[in-house]
Amino acid sequence: MSDASPGGMNRRSFLSAAGLGAAAIGGAPLLSACGGLKGTGASSSSDVLKIGYVSPQTGALAGFASADNFVVKQITEALRGGFTAGGRKRTVEIIVKDTQSNPNRATEVTRQLINSDKVDLIVGSSTPDTTNPVADQCEANGIPNVTTIAPWEAWWNGRGGKDGEGFTYTTLFFFGMQEFADCFFPMWERMEVGNKNVAALWPNDTDANAFRQGLGPMITKAGYEVVDGGAYQNGVTDFSSQIAKFKSSEAELFTCTPIPPDFQTFWKQARQQGFKPKLATVAKVMLFPSEAEALGPLASNIATDFWWSPAHPYKSTLDGKTAQQLAEDFAATGKQWTQALGSVYSLFEIAVQAFKNAGDPKDRDDVADKLRTMKISCMSGDLDFTAGPKPGIALQHPVGGQWRKGTKFPWDVAIVDNTPNKAVPIGGDLLPTGT
Known part of the structure; x- marks a missing residue:
């Protein structure tokens, strides 16, 4: 050849x-x-x-x-x-x-x-x-x-x-969805909130539809109410309608599965338009330090799933x-x-x-x-x-972690809930997002 x-x-x-x-x-x-x-x-x-x-x-x-x-x-x-x-x-x-x-x-x-x-x-x-x-x-x-x-x-x-x-x-x-639930729900239960509405930013793609069809019913079964922002197309630049819906529901819990650039856009617009959930537990995004660095102070205490650290x-x-x-x-x-x-x-x-x-x-x-x-x-x-x-x-069985200001690097992770995997040690307290 x-x-x-x-x-x-x-x-x-x-x-x-x-x-x-x-x-x-x-x-x-x-x-x-x-x-x-x-x-x-x-x-x-x-x-x-x-x-x-x-x-x-x-x-x-x-x-x-x-x-x-x-x-x-x-x-x-x-x-x-x-x-x-x-x-x-x-x-x-x-x-x-x-x-x-x-x-x-x-x-x-x-x-x-x-x-x-x-x-x-x-x-x-x-x-x-x-x-x-x-x-x-x-x-x-x-x-x-x-x-x-x-x-x-x-x-x-x-x-x-x-x-x-x-x-x-x-x-x-x-x-999968059960493991996301096992990771996110214990953190929700520990956070004092005024209602059990969960704002959900799920686009129309294979990943997010698995969450909509799988995690959505689990959220409902656990006694929470899903506030679905709607199946938008990846790459949108204006999330005003979703933010307005989330604000009107007075949801203090937030979850999502967007592509990373879209989350950066959404999260900045949410802050500008006054949507500040008490706890954000996000999937597919904020998995890596570069994303926390891109958000700067807005990354503080955003929680996500950690399957390796x-x-x-x-x-x-x-x-x-x-x-x-x-x-x-x-x-x-x-x-x-x-x-x-x-x-x-x-x-x-x-x-x-x-x-x-x-x-x-x-x-x-x-x-x-x-x-x-x-x-x-x-x-x-x-x-x-x-x-x-x-x-x-x-x-695998992920645990809950939150982004905090780091020492050697700008942002680091504190493992705050190990309910699904007790072998992973706790590294900090669960704190409200944005504090």
């Missing part, structure tokens, strides 16, 4: 020009010319195992991928000596693709990984805009796949999952590194830890474990089976893909 690309560029130059990247682990070449499988279930003599990684490194969702390059380097170092799988020493090659925060682009780059790069397994991260199109392509082409940072209902229902069946090649670890008592299956050590290593680069550190790291832990567990790591069916049946204690905690709620889904 030729290494040439259109326009006379070699493949390495072409990848660089396209904004794509690859990392070689264990001494493997940057890009092998004709590696990969010849067919589903086929065996290959190659000792190089290719992992494709897909995430939104640019665009509206880029905050989710801010630690990607660091994690790939960490995995590179942890696996530098290779590992044994299928009775032989193996090395890993990681090929990184950017979705540009566009689901159509996610589909396109996943096809590139399958058809051009001939990867053995694909991992992906960050919202259904990435996880769903990546998983759909992997399922259609028989490629083992694991994704994360997407509510399982949005991943399962958004892809037409059928009860009792599951998917053959695609798996997910994260959490330096305080979580988890460690790597690859080199024994703890969550605290991983965060400190990241801080040494001058950047603040983000939740995605643990999640993306675990994608590769799971991929490597599936290769090790398979009789032949080049057999797609075998590797996919090992993903679906995996139980692993890793950087993201104890994950059991056999436990459900659906086949091939492993649940």
Whole structure:
């Protein structure tokens, strides 16, 4: 197979020009010319195992991928000596693709990984805009796949999952509406409010509709009343109608699932127009320090779900590194830890474990089976893909945290409620948002 690309560029130059990247682990070449499988279930003599990684490194969702390059380097170092799988020493090659925060682009780059790069397994991260199109392509082409940072209902229902069946090649670890409820409701119950109205900013997209259809009824069942601002389109610039509705309801509790730029717009307009909920428990946004920095003082004591932090008592299956050590290593680069550190790291832990567990790591069916049946204690905690709620889904249990002014960095997180996961220590009191 030729290494040439259109326009006379070699493949390495072409990848660089396209904004794509690859990392070689264990001494493997940057890009092998004709590696990969010849067919589903086929065996290959190659000792190089290719992992494709897909995430939104640019665009509206880029905050989710801010630690990607660091994690790939960490995995590179942890696996530098290779590992044994299928009775032989193996090395890993990681090929990184950017979705540009566009689901159509996610589909396109996943096809590139399958058809051009001939990867053995694909991992992906960050919202259904990435996880769903990546998983759909992997399922259609028989490629083992694991994704994360997407509510399982949005991943399962958004892809037409059928009860009792599951998917053959695609798996997910994260959490869903029950876990959001387990995280948010205890904080609501601890906050003294004048009524039980909950203002909800849920756009018309896969993520938010999962909340509207899943979390909404749970909120009602718990004795609260949902004040739904309406299914608006992502990218709107005026939230006056939603704010007016929330103010008229006198809601003192607020929750949401917008894309990050829209939340920044909404939250600033809400303050300008006098909507100041006593407690904001937000999802999909305010997960990362960059978002708190963008809001400045308006970020104070906004609460969200934390599924990974330096305080979580988890460690790597690859080199024994703890969550605290991983965060400190990241801080040494001058950047603040983000939740995605643990999640993306675990994608590769799971991929490597599936290769090790398979009789032949080049057999797609075998590797996919090992993903679906995996139980692993890793950087993201104890994950059991056999436990459900659906086949091939492993649940995490997030705790409640609030953004506070930091010392080393402008903003930091205090874990204020550990009701769903007592293993995570409390780091501060629950305080009203905005104080």
